Amino acid sequence: MKLALASFVVAVAFVLPFATTALPGDLKSTKGGCKLLYVPSEQVVVEKMLEMAKIKKTDVVFDLGCGDGRIVVTAAKKFGCKGIGIDYDPDRVKDSLKTMEKFGVTKDLVEIREGDALEVKDLERATVIMLYMLPEFMEKLEPQMKKRLKPGTRIVAHDYPFPNMDPDQTVEFDTGGVRPKYLYMWTIREPKKK
Ligand SMILES: C[S@@+](CC[C@H](N)C(=O)[O-])C[C@H]1O[C@@H](n2cnc3c(N)ncnc32)[C@H](O)[C@@H]1O
Numbered sequence: 727m728k729l730a731l732a733s734f735v736v737a738v739a740f741v742l743p744f745a746t747t748a749l750p751g752d753l754k755s756t757k758g759g760c761k762l763l764y765v766p767s768e769q770v771v772v773e774k775m776l777e778m779a780k781i782k783k784t785d786v787v788f789d790l791g792c793g794d795g796r797i798v799v800t801a802a803k804k805f806g807c808k809g810i811g812i813d814y815d816p817d818r819v820k821d822s823l824k825t826m827e828k829f830g831v832t833k834d835l836v837e838i839r840e841g842d843a844l845e846v847k848d849l850e851r852a853t854v855i856m857l858y859m860l861p862e863f864m865e866k867l868e869p870q871m872k873k874r875l876k877p878g879t880r881i882v883a884h885d886y887p888f889p890n891m892d893p894d895q896t897v898e899f900d901t902g903g904v905r906p907k908y909l910y911m912w913t914i915r916e917p918k919k920k
Contacts, residue, residue, distance in 0.1 A: 756814050756842055760863050764818060766793050767858050767884050770901055771909070772800050778897065778911045779854045779880045781805045787854040788812070790843035790867070795822025795836070797856045802835040809836040810851075812843045843867075849874050858884035865889050872914065879914040888912070 754762045767775070775797065781787065785807040789797040791814075798809025799822075811822050822838040825831075843859075844866055852875060857864070868888045871881065885908055887893055893910040900906045 754815070756844075758842060758844060758866070760814070760842075760844070760866070761860060762815050763860060764793055764815065765858070767797065768901055768903075769796065769800075771884060771899065771907055772797050774897070774899055775856055775882045775884060775909060776801055776804065778895065778909060779856070779882050781807055781854060783807050785853045786810065786851050787856060788846070788849065788852040789856040790846070791857070791859050791863070792822055792838065793818050793858075795825040795838055798822075798836050798838075799825050799829050799831050801854075802831050803829050806835070810839065811836065812839045812841055812846060814840070814842055816840055844870075850876065853879055855879065855881045856883075857881065857886075859886060861886050861889070871912075875914045877914050877916045881912045881914070883910045884908075 756762065779787075781801055781804075783806045785801075785805070787798055787801045787807055787809045789795070789809070789811045792798060792811030793813065795811045798811040801807055802809045813819055813822065819838055819840045826836055826838070844863070849870065855875070857867075859867075864883070864886050865888075868890060871888070871891065887910040891912055893912050895911040897909045898906045899909055
């Protein structure tokens with residue numbers, strides 16, 4: 727009960743600054759119970775996230791919950807790297823395909839998939855992971871990070887960190903909005919030798 731209330735409060739805090747018409751109770755959910763709340767990262771935040779990840783041409787950037795696809799499209803356009811965006815909501819998949827078209831980014835660089843971002847078959851391919859997801863999703867995803875990702879993979883999260891992994895870098899970023907943004911970065915390390 728306490729957890730449900732906490733999730734509701736977080737979701738309201740997430741929604742209100744953007745004055746969307748959807749209230750948390752109205753939101754669609756995935757089969758696994760993740761709320762499909764769509765709040766796009768502002769472009770300045772997207773650019774800052776890419777800068778923190780130190781993207782290069784050889785990177786494979788995944789955006790788990792890709793919304794309108796601007797993160798992977800911007801990365802591909804700016805750095806020539808590969809991008810894979812995954813969203814559960816078919817409307818967001820359509821938005822992402824429109825973003826690709828608008829920026830002239832082709833399918834050989836960016837792939838957009840409809841599906842559950844907690845069940846990505848080839849997550850091991852990622853060298854960078856971008857996230858702007860609610861705490862409930864971050865908690866569910868966290869066990870996959872150390873288990874599945876290669877050493878050297880960078881993860882950048884907007885506003886909500888993993889509950890149990892201490893970030894290597896935290897940036898407070900003022901976009902001129904009602905509150906500063908917090909960005910978190912982790913690098914997957916080699917497992918400790920026994
Ligand atoms: C806050 S938006 C972030 C969009 C984009 N990454 C950005 O930063 O602009 C979160 C997105 O995640 C999607 N989403 C939420 N849970 C998901 C899940 N389990 N699998 C795939 N997509 C999910 C929502 O549909 C929504 O588009």
